[in-house]
Each structure stands twice: as structure tokens, then as C-alpha cells.
Amino acid sequence: MNDHLQQQLIKDLLIESFEGLDNFDREMLALEKGEGNAETLNNVFRIIHTIKGSSGCIGLNKIESVAHVGESLLSLLRDGKLTFNPEMISALLEYSDALKAMLGCLEQTGHQGDVDYSALLQKLQSLQTARPVEAAPAATYGLFAEEPEAPLAPEPAPESPKPLPANAPAMVPAGVPEKAAAEKEIAARPVTSVSDTAIRVDVGQLDKLMNLVGELVLARNQIVQFTAQSQEATLLNAAQRINTITTELQENVMKTRMQPIGNVWAKFPRIVHDMALDLGKQVELVMEGKETDLDRTIIEAIKDPLTHLIRNAVDHGIETPAIRQAAGKPEKGTLTLRAFHEGGQVNIEILDNGRGINIAKVKEKAMQRALITPDQAAAMSDREVFNLIFLPGFSTADIVTNVSGRGVGMDVVKTNIEKIGGSVDVLSEAGQGTTLKIKIPLTLAIIPALIVTSGGERFAIPQVSLLELVRMEAEQARKGIEMLYGAPIYRLRGQLLPLAYLNRELKLDAPAVSSTNDAVVNIVVLQADGRQFGMVVDEINDTEEIVVKPLGKQLKGITCFAGATIMGDGKVALILDVMGLAQHANVIAEVRDRAVSAKNKAAEKVDERQTLLLFNAGQNARMAIPLSMVARLEEFPRSQVEWSGKQEVVQYRGQILPLIQIANYLPNAAATAPTPTDPVQVVVYSEAGRSVGLVVSKINDIVHEAVTVKRSHNRDGILGSAVVQDKVTDLLDVIGIIRTADPSFYEETRKI
Amino acid sequence: MTKQFCTFFVNGLFFGVEVLKVQEVIRYQGMTRVPLAPATIQGLINLRGQIVTAIDLRRRLELPPRDAEQLPMNVVVRSEDGAVSLLVDEIGDVVEIQDDIFEHPPETLKGVARELVQGVYKLKAQLLLILDTEKTVNLANAGTRA
Incomplete structure (x- = not known):
């Protein structure tokens, strides 16, 4: 086998196995909850079987032998010769981790690593003999059957969300002969899995496709404009068809980049399960709106912030069963993840019914860290207090546990979400729980922007930084802008708004009619880093959805621009980087202004x-x-x-x-x-x-x-x-x- | 051994860039200027959906500016950082040249030209100056003298 082919095979194995093991974890947790059925068991068995087979084929003996032990246990479970117990689930999850670790090592170093898994393997082996199936009736998977308070033969609870269908092929009675089990496996096979109808496509390829479609849209626009003057019916028809087809093509290409948010959530049940076990808490994870679609670049970007928020909720939010009981709440805490589309944005909410944010404690911590003064603390509204947790250097965790106090802080979460044009908001009620609301755009590649003209050039201002537009005419225009020792300011509802002229900041030619003298003054009120300032432009054109394209490295040094875009007429327009521009214009340099404007917002x-x-x-x-x-x-x-x-x-x-x-x-x-x-x-x-x-x-x-x-x-x-x-x-x-x-x-x- | 070069003229000088480094040659395009950018950067052009930075070779080579009515041509070259357009006065032919008439730039070559010109082919009619495209599109060390 030549080296290149071997590499390719290993790559395929890695992709397939990691995906498989994620599924494996998910199915295991479903089984733990008692939601699994025969198909679930078949699935996990098949995943492991594939890993074992593929790794054996390309000579990865260690992975193969480890995989084998788990496979034997799973095959006994699948065939109904053993019943599940929590011990097995933990062992199997550990086993999945071991496989992941070996595969990870293979990916990074090219060999299987030399960690010794014999203890785990022994455990798995002993589990195979430990519990003969007669101990539990076959009508259930016997989860938690050995727990003292559970009756010996627990029937599935009537309110159980997914009672096993009576005719499910899974209903294998105890001691059923192996032959029957084999038949059952065959019967289960025709269930089409996603992998049969899906192919893997390189994302770069999709991006190219997107670019080309974008170009096609521009060409289409020109054709449509041109043919509108034509009298020829055939040409008009053809143009019309090109028009609709292009629109549809664009929508569909956009869709190929979309992924359901469930892809990110897939690993959360495992994280919550492990953490709850670690902390001695009981947490039920509810996920709503898994199928909500998001651009894959965004999916990547929110993965870490979401993980952090989930960890936080389990660690700080949800109390231990004893405390919960004392507070008169059910022992099991609930953590709800909810995603939905609203107003062209994706909303993600993380709700827990835990202890809520302790306002006094947050204030105290913030004062300790000198983030606020006692006077400020006294004047703060609850909402302002909640938002303190997003300040850098803030953590309410008294003890740095192994779950919190490491990795990213809430400030990083906020920064990361804001980086992709999103926002985070937190609501909390003491003793009732905490809700984090995240709003993010559907896609990064296309953003809504305001098009303005200054010095004869068009510029795009991302809508996220835009607060409002002020237009002054005649008399008002002459008097509206006051000079404070050379610095122009405008009084916006009693608040001083520092101003900058876009054409001056960018050293562009002044417009033919000087805007300060007569006619109209247009102020675009912008926000950068929590502070506001006004940008005077010659003309406000329109809002548009623009496709963000990067600038070449020759222009990377200019902080005033975030990128460029191609306008409807095919010309290039620059996208303003509001933060960079504000710094360039020196309009938000004073620290005190920040406090003032933050207060004024309130x-x-x-x-x-x-x-x-x-x-x-x-x-x-x-x-x-x-x-x-x-x-x-x-x-x-x-x-x-x-x-x-x-x-x-x-x-x-x-x-x-x-x-x-x-x-x-x-x-x-x-x-x-x-x-x-x-x-x-x-x-x-x-x-x-x-x-x-x-x-x-x-x-x-x-x-x-x-x-x-x-x-x-x-x-x-x-x-x-x-x-x-x-x-x-x-x-x-x-x-x-x-x-x-x-x-x-x-x-x-x-x-x- | 022979090599192929795409040739062009800048201020009467005859330049060449290896053909493999040239993505395409296009006519003058309307462009969007970039405020605050170094003067060597003439603007941005839309090349079938891709945004390409256009560098004025006259300024880059510190030559006198082009007449206002003379529209430059775009020689779009591939660089590590994607495509970059070099604005030139006029396009020449693609020429195939024997290696043996190559010579390193003469010691008398001064200024930026010495930095950007890899070497010279002594053609019968004229000298062909070979431009180092990577160095040409890298403005980091070019400063903003122009």
C-alpha cells in the first residue's frame, strides 16, 4: 500500500470515526435516559463495528483491539443477553473517550499513541459477565434497575416521552437465540441514514460557488436593465427566466453553507452529563430548535462561547439536589437550549432554573476588583448589575473548580459574540434562574449596511454599529453643530455627541457645496466599544445587504476599513470599520466619555x-x-x-x-x-x-x-x-x- | 532552456513578468480609490467578484506620473496574497527568450528599480527588465515616498 493511499485512508477513517463517536455519545445518553430503542443500540454497535473494521484494515492494531472489547459488550447488549446499567454507560463513554484519544493522537502524530487502556478494557470485559439478562425483565432496557428505590422490574413510566412501540423489532425477549438477533439486525438495516444521501464537499469549493453566483447576480442585473428597453418578446422572456433562476440559484447556494445548530449542540449532552456527575448535580438538558440553520462560519464562531455558557449554567446556575430541595424546587435542575429565527437573526437562549445571579455578590465582586465604585454600585439597576459579569476580570466563582475558572471568561464570550455582529443579554431572578439571550446574524458573509457618500465616494457602514441618523436642514444645519475649541459637537437629546467629518478623516475632497454652510447636514450616529459618536457625511443613500470581501495585504494597515464590497453597479465600495475610524478620528479617546455615555444610555x-x-x-x-x-x-x-x-x-x-x-x-x-x-x-x-x-x-x-x-x-x-x-x-x-x-x-x- | 514572458511598457521602459505569474491582462477598469492608502495604490477593481488591489507601477518604480488622458492597462499577477493588478502604460507581446542572454541587473541601476528588477535580458532591439512580482506587490518596505 503506498504512502499516499495510506494517508488518505487514515484521513477517511478519522473523519468517519469522530463523527461516529459523537453519535455514539449521543445515543448512549439517550439510552441512559431510557429514550433509546433497538435502533439506537444497532447504531452504536454499527459505529464501533465500523471503527474496528476500518482500523483493522489499515493496520491500526491497537485501535482495533480496543474497539473490539467494546464491540463484544455492545453485541451482548444488542442481542439482549445483557441489560444496561449506569455503570456500563459510564464505562462505554470512557471507552468512547479512549478511542477518541487514540484517533486524536493518530491525527496529530501519525501513530496510535502508547497510553495503556488495560484497566478500562478489563472493566469492559468484567461487565460482559457481570449481569446475566435474567436479572431484569426484557420489556425494558433495565436502566437503573439496580437502584434501591426502583422496583425490581420498572415498567416504562406512562408519561415517558417515547414508549417503545409494541412491534419494534427491538423487542427481543430475554434469552432469544442469536439467530433471531441477526435477523433483527438485517431488518433494521433498510433504515436510510443521512450518510447514504449526503456527500462531503470542501468548504472552499462552496465559497467559490458563492462568489460566482454573486457575479452572476450582477450580470443578471445588467441584463435585466438592458432588456427592459427591448421590445423583443423572446429576449424579454429569456431575461425573465434568467432572473428567476439566478435568484433561486443564489438562495440554494446560500443554503449549502447552512448547517443546523444541532451540530454544535451535539456535544452538549455529554458535557452536561459529565459535569453533573462531577459536581454531584442532577441536570436535565432540554434542546429546542435543533434544526435552526446557521452559516457554518457562525457555527464555528459560537461553538466555544456556547460551551462556556453551558458549563457556567451547570456549574454556577444549577444547585445541588440538597439545596434545590430545601428551596422547594425539584431536585433535578433543567437547562434549556432554545434556538429560533426572528427578524433575520438567529436567537439562542440558554435558560436554567437554578439559583439566579446574586446581585449583592456581583456588586461586591465588582467593587473588590475595582471595576465600579461603591457609589456606582448603589445607583445601578439590576440589569446593569447583570451586565457587570461581562466585564474583563470578573468571575463570581468562589472556588476555581475544575469546570469553571479555566478557559474563557464571560468577557471573552461577549467579545467573541460581538465579533460576529451578535449581542448577549442576561436576565436573572434570584432563586428562579438565569436566561442568557444571544442574537447573532444568519451569516457573516452577507451583512446589512448603510451606504453613505462622502467626498464623492461611497462607503458601507455595518448596520450593527449604527444607532440613528440625524438630518438637519437650513437654519438648524447652521446652528446644530457647535464648536468646542475646534472640536465639533452636536447635542443629541441633551447629550454631547462628538462629531467627525468623514471626508476630512479620510482626506477626501470636500463636496462642491460646503455642508457646514448651508443645505443639509447628515449625521450618522455610530457606536463603537459602547461609546457613541457622530459621523458627518455628504449623503445618506440606502441600506443594502452587502457581501463582505477582504482587502489585500497592501491595505491591511489601514484600520478605518473592515473590507470591501461590490455594489449593484459592479463598482467596489469600502466598508468602514467603525471602531478603527473612531480611533482614527480621536472621537472616543477620553475614558471619561465612556462612563458618561454609558450612563446616558441608561x-x-x-x-x-x-x-x-x-x-x-x-x-x-x-x-x-x-x-x-x-x-x-x-x-x-x-x-x-x-x-x-x-x-x-x-x-x-x-x-x-x-x-x-x-x-x-x-x-x-x-x-x-x-x-x-x-x-x-x-x-x-x-x-x-x-x-x-x-x-x-x-x-x-x-x-x-x-x-x-x-x-x-x-x-x-x-x-x-x-x-x-x-x-x-x-x-x-x-x-x-x-x-x-x-x-x-x-x-x-x-x-x- | 527558454522562458516565456508577458511584456509591457512603463514610461518607455520595457518590462517583463514570467507568463506563469500572470493571471490575465485586462483593459482599464473604473476603480475605487482607497483613502489614506499609500499613493502607489491606485484603487480597487472588481475582477469578476474578486476585489483586486491595483498598484500603479509608475509610482511603485518612482517614475514620473502618466498623462491624465492616458488610461493604463491592468496586468493581473498572482501573488502569495491572491491576485494584484499592476497598472502599466501599454501591453507588449508574450515573448519566448533563451536563458543565455540573461544578466543580473547592472550595478548602475539605482533606487527601487534595483530592488524590484531581477535581471535583464539583452534583446536585439531593447533591454527587457524582469520584474520580481512578489517584491513589487509587497509595499511593506516600499514606504510612501511617492
Whole structure:
């Protein structure tokens, strides 16, 4: 046998065996649940038989001999000479692992490895003699028959989901002669398996096919356009037919790349089974919507995140039987996997009815790890708390068990899912369980995108990063965009939105009509890394489904582009990488902005609440101002503070920013005489292009609360007091203080 | 031994690329320019559904720019990273040349040309400069001088 042929045979054996063993595990677990029937046993027997035969053929004696022992046990079981017990299932699963390990070794090193499996083999052998079939009646597979609380001859429970059909060929009575068993096997054979009607195709081949179909679609579009002007009936007919055939071809080629999500789920029953055994828990895995189709690239991408979430649910979510019983829940926990299509996306839900997420514990952990401040923790909604588990460096596992605390963390899960344009959301109710909702696109190759024009070029913006579109005309366009020391901003519902001009960032020619002066301003509000910014473009064209194609390595260095696509007219358009673009334009560089925008996101949900910036002025005074009045928060080293006349100033973004020591304008100024801080903390306030810096001693927090102002006292510099986070907080009279400190500030504004 | 070369002209110079490295030669195509890209990259073209980067050989070889009205031709070459188009002034014939008239580039060859030209065939009428396609499409060390 020549070497090449041998290699090919080994490759075939590997593909076939791994697939077979996955099935083997699944069938074993079905048998354990009592859901198996004679066909199941036949299947597992056949799988092992094939592995044994194929490996023997190409001289893999070790695999053959190990496979043989299991085969003997399975043949006794199949023939009804033995009945199943949990011990056998564990041994057989272990046996499947041993085969997988040897095959894995073969795949990687080219030989069968030298692990000694004699103990396992002995176990399997002893099981063959241990339990004669007379011990259990033949009407059942006798699962758990030896458990003390089970009656000696358990009948299948009436509510059992799959009672054995009375006429199933499996109903082999005890002690049936081998001949009958052989006949039964033959009878079972005509059942067509998937492998008879399926062939293996290289994915690269499918991708090529996809490309060609894409091209065909473009050519079709041109033909259809061209023939529309024609009067010739035959030509029109032919064009019409090409049109429909192409559409159908495209759909079908797309389908070839789709796989049911059940392919990824196939290994979960085994994982759950093993973990539950390890942790002494009882877990029932329910899977709904196995047949939901997904692009295979996505299937690959969600494999690891899903595995992690399942492990998490079993490890942290579901309690031990004792705890569950004490809580008045059934001893057996349920873990449900559900997949379904909705709104052009695939939804995957992982539900457990375990203990739920402990909000207090999560907060405590997050504070311990300095991920949030105590003040933030107090102000957080439950939903925000749940989302803390996705932060890097977070783990609530008290003890690093062998199942959690290793491998990927939840932050990696989230990143991986977001990488493919998906999202994760978590809901939980203490004592009732946790639900993780994952939304992912159907395919990676085709994404919905917004087409915009800037500097005469078209660009595609992936819809996942898109939040909203703002269009301003005439007067509004002229005034809408304010300049903050050269940095354009827009007030989006009271929130400052940093802006960038796409044509300037990409060094494209400005459009013929300058968009800042008149006509229309189009702002595309984008989100990158949880922060928002606006991109000013010349024109917003349309949304389209685009096919993502990679750029050549010559262009890999440009972070602003994620790839390219071919538009309907056959021309190439670049796909913007929103994250890269934001970094390039420096619109989301400040860390503080992140906190602000994250908080403001929460603000959108509850409108009657107010977002306040909490700070200290002087020693103890706890002060607040509405965040909407804050243009920016800055820190300057004390050495940068200069004097201009009697006024303290700093150079800020190429301008001179006057500073006002707030503490000096408060009623008890003497008592709270400011201790010079380094760096100087400044709240920048802007009005009509002019800015002033309010010096505070410490910036504490940004909170989002329903505030009732009590105007019981009206002291200088203070509008009133309110209870914020259970503490009395003074609201600063920003305008009053500025007017006192610099009377000309507002006058000049008015002149403009 | 003979070798076949696909030949073309850039700024009056006669260049050749081994025929096996050339995927195809196509007429000028409308292209999409890539903002922020090095000037040597003229843009992206759609080659039957495949997106191909077009490199302007004049700029790559640091030669004076082409007249605005003169449309370049695409010589699409295969590289490790897939197809790349080289923009040239004019296409020549496919020529078959004996090995024995090959010579390494003369010492006097300066600048990028020295880096990208593998050697010279002394043809009767003209010298044929053989371009190293891998090096030509690799812009990592080319900088953005142009």
C-alpha cells in the first residue's frame, strides 16, 4: 500500500470515526435516559463495528483491539443477553473517550499513541459477565434497575416521552437465540441514514460557488436593465427566466453553507452529563430548535462561547439536589437550549432554573476588583448589575473548580459574540434562574449596511454599529453643530455627541457645496466599544445587504476599513470599520466619555430622571450640577495653571480657558477654603463657543436619579438642595457663579 | 532552456513578468480609490467578484506620473496574497527568450528599480527588465515616498 493511499485512508477513517463517536455519545445518553430503542443500540454497535473494521484494515492494531472489547459488550447488549446499567454507560463513554484519544493522537502524530487502556478494557470485559439478562425483565432496557428505590422490574413510566412501540423489532425477549438477533439486525438495516444521501464537499469549493453566483447576480442585473428597453418578446422572456433562476440559484447556494445548530449542540449532552456527575448535580438538558440553520462560519464562531455558557449554567446556575430541595424546587435542575429565527437573526437562549445571579455578590465582586465604585454600585439597576459579569476580570466563582475558572471568561464570550455582529443579554431572578439571550446574524458573509457618500465616494457602514441618523436642514444645519475649541459637537437629546467629518478623516475632497454652510447636514450616529459618536457625511443613500470581501495585504494597515464590497453597479465600495475610524478620528479617546455615555444610555430609558455630576468643592461640600451643563471634564497639572491679570487660566486646546475656583463663591467659603489639588480638576462649561473652567476639588460620580429640589434656603452660589443617593447634596448655581466671577461672560454671548 | 514572458511598457521602459505569474491582462477598469492608502495604490477593481488591489507601477518604480488622458492597462499577477493588478502604460507581446542572454541587473541601476528588477535580458532591439512580482506587490518596505 503506498504512502499516499495510506494517508488518505487514515484521513477517511478519522473523519468517519469522530463523527461516529459523537453519535455514539449521543445515543448512549439517550439510552441512559431510557429514550433509546433497538435502533439506537444497532447504531452504536454499527459505529464501533465500523471503527474496528476500518482500523483493522489499515493496520491500526491497537485501535482495533480496543474497539473490539467494546464491540463484544455492545453485541451482548444488542442481542439482549445483557441489560444496561449506569455503570456500563459510564464505562462505554470512557471507552468512547479512549478511542477518541487514540484517533486524536493518530491525527496529530501519525501513530496510535502508547497510553495503556488495560484497566478500562478489563472493566469492559468484567461487565460482559457481570449481569446475566435474567436479572431484569426484557420489556425494558433495565436502566437503573439496580437502584434501591426502583422496583425490581420498572415498567416504562406512562408519561415517558417515547414508549417503545409494541412491534419494534427491538423487542427481543430475554434469552432469544442469536439467530433471531441477526435477523433483527438485517431488518433494521433498510433504515436510510443521512450518510447514504449526503456527500462531503470542501468548504472552499462552496465559497467559490458563492462568489460566482454573486457575479452572476450582477450580470443578471445588467441584463435585466438592458432588456427592459427591448421590445423583443423572446429576449424579454429569456431575461425573465434568467432572473428567476439566478435568484433561486443564489438562495440554494446560500443554503449549502447552512448547517443546523444541532451540530454544535451535539456535544452538549455529554458535557452536561459529565459535569453533573462531577459536581454531584442532577441536570436535565432540554434542546429546542435543533434544526435552526446557521452559516457554518457562525457555527464555528459560537461553538466555544456556547460551551462556556453551558458549563457556567451547570456549574454556577444549577444547585445541588440538597439545596434545590430545601428551596422547594425539584431536585433535578433543567437547562434549556432554545434556538429560533426572528427578524433575520438567529436567537439562542440558554435558560436554567437554578439559583439566579446574586446581585449583592456581583456588586461586591465588582467593587473588590475595582471595576465600579461603591457609589456606582448603589445607583445601578439590576440589569446593569447583570451586565457587570461581562466585564474583563470578573468571575463570581468562589472556588476555581475544575469546570469553571479555566478557559474563557464571560468577557471573552461577549467579545467573541460581538465579533460576529451578535449581542448577549442576561436576565436573572434570584432563586428562579438565569436566561442568557444571544442574537447573532444568519451569516457573516452577507451583512446589512448603510451606504453613505462622502467626498464623492461611497462607503458601507455595518448596520450593527449604527444607532440613528440625524438630518438637519437650513437654519438648524447652521446652528446644530457647535464648536468646542475646534472640536465639533452636536447635542443629541441633551447629550454631547462628538462629531467627525468623514471626508476630512479620510482626506477626501470636500463636496462642491460646503455642508457646514448651508443645505443639509447628515449625521450618522455610530457606536463603537459602547461609546457613541457622530459621523458627518455628504449623503445618506440606502441600506443594502452587502457581501463582505477582504482587502489585500497592501491595505491591511489601514484600520478605518473592515473590507470591501461590490455594489449593484459592479463598482467596489469600502466598508468602514467603525471602531478603527473612531480611533482614527480621536472621537472616543477620553475614558471619561465612556462612563458618561454609558450612563446616558441608561438615562434614555427613564426620562423623568436627571443625570447629575457629583463633585466636592472645598473640603466637604457635596455638590451637583446637571450633566447637560457639562461640556467636558478635564485634569490639568498644577504647573499648567497660569495667571492673566487676576484671573487663573490654562491653555486648553489652543485657547485660553479662564478658571473659577467654585469654593470661593460658596457661602461658607472660609470654612471650605480650597486645598490646592494636583492635578487640578476642572469642569468645562461652554456657552456659544465660549468656555470657562470650574475648579472643583474632587469629581465623585455621575448619577442618574429622580431629583426633587428643595428650595428652602437660597444661598449665594447654590440653587437649592436635594437628596441624591441618600445624602443631602447642594445644587450649584453655575450661571450665578459665572456671572459673579466674570460679568462679561454672558454679555458677550448675547452680542454674538 | 527558454522562458516565456508577458511584456509591457512603463514610461518607455520595457518590462517583463514570467507568463506563469500572470493571471490575465485586462483593459482599464473604473476603480475605487482607497483613502489614506499609500499613493502607489491606485484603487480597487472588481475582477469578476474578486476585489483586486491595483498598484500603479509608475509610482511603485518612482517614475514620473502618466498623462491624465492616458488610461493604463491592468496586468493581473498572482501573488502569495491572491491576485494584484499592476497598472502599466501599454501591453507588449508574450515573448519566448533563451536563458543565455540573461544578466543580473547592472550595478548602475539605482533606487527601487534595483530592488524590484531581477535581471535583464539583452534583446536585439531593447533591454527587457524582469520584474520580481512578489517584491513589487509587497509595499511593506516600499514606504510612501511617492
